[in-house]
Amino acid sequence: MNMNLIAHKPPTLVDVARRAGVSRSVAGRVLNGGTGNTRFSPQAAEAVRQAAAELGYRPNHAARQLRGKRSRTFGVLVASVGDPLLTFLVQHVDAAAVSIGCRTLLANTIGNPDVGPDQFDYHVDDFARRGVDGVVCAVHPWCPGDRRALVERHPNTVFYDDEQVAGVGCVIPDRREAARLAVRHLASCGRRLIGLALMARSQPTSQEREAGYRAELEAAGLPVVEKLVFDGQAHGLAYARHNAQTRRWDFPVALMDRVIDALVRDAGADAIVAHNDFWAAALMRRMRRRGIRVPEDVAIVGYLNHYLADWTDPPLTSIDPMQTVAGEKLVEMLERRAAGEAGVREGSIVRVAPKLIVRESA
């Protein structure tokens, strides 16, 4: 017991073997318990297990890995851990990894001015050094980073919401369905002139939404009016930009009045499907200032179902892209390939069905 005071070096397999009175080989076979490794007697097994328990033996990860075992670690690339658009995803990828005995190595590709403007390549490299079993790339498509090189280096890579690299696994939130859900809900609440506020109509993701929006309007027998679709891009800067100083995302607040002008004042909208929860929150605030009541005059539906949605006034009805589910799917794909159950180049694209969360804004 007072051995503890002398050396604090953790016990190794040799220590266990010695204490159990067997060889390192047997101890190893008992403790690693791999497939069909029953090449030891029950007595030996018992002795080894007891010795291991008594010593508090834990296999050394580095040694196993060096010997060719998996690192049981997945790299996760994300523009910024604090990115409000992805907090849930990051959280659930990690949860999914832990539940199969793996870990997550989070890597911010931007937002660390101490190190440099863009660390995509740095992390790809570091992942290689550390021998990750796979990589989740959840960096927004518009952020820099050589995706091809990533996939080259780490064939077992899956993307979230980014189809740039063809033939690679990919999980995508179904934005078409998201827009449909929003419109369906608004129509069922009796809204007739439903507006759609998009950040940039040129983005494929926005086009998907618009398609869903139009499809559902038609299905509901509501008028499809060109004036009811707002394109932020046409009004100048519509993107949230990461501010390296404050490490926050700067939001184009001024644009919100343009949305209200175009959709509510000019087109007479009685409901708006907003680009995301941030747009929705800003819209609601500006509307109140202009004497427009939410939801009485104009109902609002957001997208993301972010923490935020509980705290706006009124609380925000929002479409949840189900990053929970996406996170699980991503890890599942990675794991199947890491375990050799699926070919690495099986580039399936999985769409995740969104969910409507009703609060008070619509």
Add this chain to the structure above:
Amino acid sequence: MNMNLIAHKPPTLVDVARRAGVSRSVAGRVLNGGTGNTRFSPQAAEAVRQAAAELGYRPNHAARQLRGKRSRTFGVLVASVGDPLLTFLVQHVDAAAVSIGCRTLLANTIGNPDVGPDQFDYHVDDFARRGVDGVVCAVHPWCPGDRRALVERHPNTVFYDDEQVAGVGCVIPDRREAARLAVRHLASCGRRLIGLALMARSQPTSQEREAGYRAELEAAGLPVVEKLVFDGQAHGLAYARHNAQTRRWDFPVALMDRVIDALVRDAGADAIVAHNDFWAAALMRRMRRRGIRVPEDVAIVGYLNHYLADWTDPPLTSIDPMQTVAGEKLVEMLERRAAGEAGVREGSIVRVAPKLIVRESA
């Protein structure tokens, strides 16, 4: 070039040495570049470096670690990565780690129902297996977990906002100063009856705030009235609780009306220092419903300066606990001890000065 197609095994030191025409030893000495390891000729160095570059050599992390090098990895324990109270801390601990060439291994101790209710011990164990260089424990003091065992297992541990374990490094946001800043700002805006809304007066952290609040009131020559301090605990459930189903934190919304009754209606407060940004957001919403204008009738100051603060209506003036700075300090402490520059048991307590961020609510 078409070698790539044959074997995708990354080049090792032997490959580099062979290509450079030197021994493994020399290659190693050149490439690891440790202290005073200039035991090689300039020519050899040049050849090795060139060979390494050509092959794209990257040292194998596991092998280095096995040979006794640091893992350059820090474990970070947190109740939940998605915990809104700590997102900034997690982000900045990681940024600080990366900027010294290290990584962060995030570990959620709760909020993963797939695995079990509490994974504190599991992660402590896993950190040991992986040989982290140190651990940041940012698990809220009221969450379960054997902190003593953690420190036993990982002597190089530092805590954030938790002084339970004596004699260990600790970084704490200065709540006394936070309350002073809030009161000072409100007083300078002409507020005379400043209320303080606390979650639970029995908590040491709340007591610190109250002390700062009283001290600053006196300094400003304002009345210190007992009725102006609200104790949530006295009114029943005041804690936000983690909901494992939704993986969100449930908030005691109903309590907010009690706050307004006690402080505004009964004590006539013209300003409130709220427990945190969530309380502040909920308070503002309830006040609007009751016809109380913010900030005209009652000014509100939050605490956290969370993402949320930009999106409430009106945007929330808040005290920033400067988790940015805290994250840096935590990593700094860990690193100094990992590098052997400081004794592991140097249990210094660092207080982080907060900062007032003025928006529109006060």
Add this chain to the structure above:
DNA sequence: CTGAAAGCGCTTACAG
């Protein structure tokens, strides 16, 4: 200044 050699802790054919 250089290289042969030992060894970190583990896994796994291989011979007994």
Add this chain to the structure above:
DNA sequence: CTGAAAGCGCTTACAG
């Protein structure tokens, strides 16, 4: 069923 032995990729005294 068991154990001696090789080897994963690296670092580092040690002898030349």
